[in-house]
Amino acid sequence: MKKVLIIMSLVVMLVSCKSNSPVGTKLDMKTEVALKGNWSISSVTYPGSEYIKVTSFNIEDSQCFVGSEWSFISNNNKGEMRLTKAACSGYNSPITWYINKDGKLVMKFLEGVKAKKMDIGYVLTVTNVTENSFQLIDNINVGGKNTNVVYQFIRNN
Template sequence: MKNTLLLLIAISLVSCGTSKTVRDSKKVIKGDWLLNSITYSEKGTYNVNLLNDASKECFEGSTWQFVPNNNTGVYNINDTSCSSGVRNFVFTIQEIDPQTGLYDFLLKPTNEKYKSDTNRGFRLKLTSLSDVMMQWQQTVSVDGKPFTITMNFNKQ
């Protein structure tokens, strides 16, 4: 009876694991990235504070490191005219539609011990991922209309 129970628990844990696609994505995302550009879906000048941290101008040129085996990472704001320095985060990749290959990327800022002070995070769409580039999109509402922020990364 005890062995049967252990077998059932093991089967349920394996069946609830991450998909092969998500595991493969974590292998690709591992490493160092440069956030080279941020664009908006609408023309104009906007005062956007990304990840409740800094402006578009501060984030462009920031360097990112992802460690998927423990779902942690850091990004570094390199622009000296901004509040520069290393920021820590935890992340999760969730497959939302196996047919389209779309993912949600959940990012939660943390302290240096990877503990969140606010328990707040950000849901972004991981719209493109390859060995050399990655793209995130976040849609927010501006004046009641959808407004998409696109963040483009290159692998270092």
Template sequence: MKKHVLTFVVAAMLIVSCSVSKDARAKRNLLSGTWTLNDISYENASGNFKSVIFNDADDICFEGSEWYFRDNNSTGRYTIAPSTLCNGGDRYIRWSVVEREENYTSQLQFKLIDEKNKDISGGLGYRLNISNLTENEMTLKSNATVDGKVVNVVYSFTKKS
């Protein structure tokens, strides 16, 4: 009997420790839907910047891109419009919201997958700090190093649906 109780307690602790916090769940619900990435800017730096975002395309290619987050299975995509500078098309992602305890910030993390939800990035992914998230606007930030100095890359979104 004691063995069964101990097994139940251990199982319950695992379930609770792996569950998503209320804050992360609320952010997942807000993220769900279609967003437009309106602008990419750089904080803590001056001058003109050109960067490759997510090992995919130049920053200019991402401006105007459409991002879709499906919260029931944590998949989605971003779509870059084709142009002479940009290899357009859909890029599929698996995403989640992570709560960071050390500085109490939430992060959007994602990795690239194929149309059949299989990992194509060898387990590598990206984390962006959620700076602002409302029903209609989202601001994400990531850090990059330029000439030994930290620069914040700022992604500004508006929600479409």
């Protein structure tokens, strides 16, 4: 009976110590350094974009992000995002971000709040990283279907 209780205790301890976090926290420093600098979004595309409006990051219509300016600082995982399109809100926010070993960019818009206090964040896939461009892909639900929204970034000189 003692052996059964000890084994059950060990199983409970192992299960309770298992991480429930769906986002890996081991950093991909090489990709982070590749993104260091100033960028603009040159296009936002998704199937049906000519008919369906998507609000990106719960901020503004996705097309307002075309031309937006982003800075990524890799040594402290901070940065800034600024919407610049005339017909849009003119939103501006500091961000905190990192890229994990699974190729996911984990990002929060801080909006005057410390990162620890901001409980809303976004997880996007980083792809096609070159010296002058990369893509972020957000998987969203549009009309009951999973859809990829592709943000194409180009480096500013």
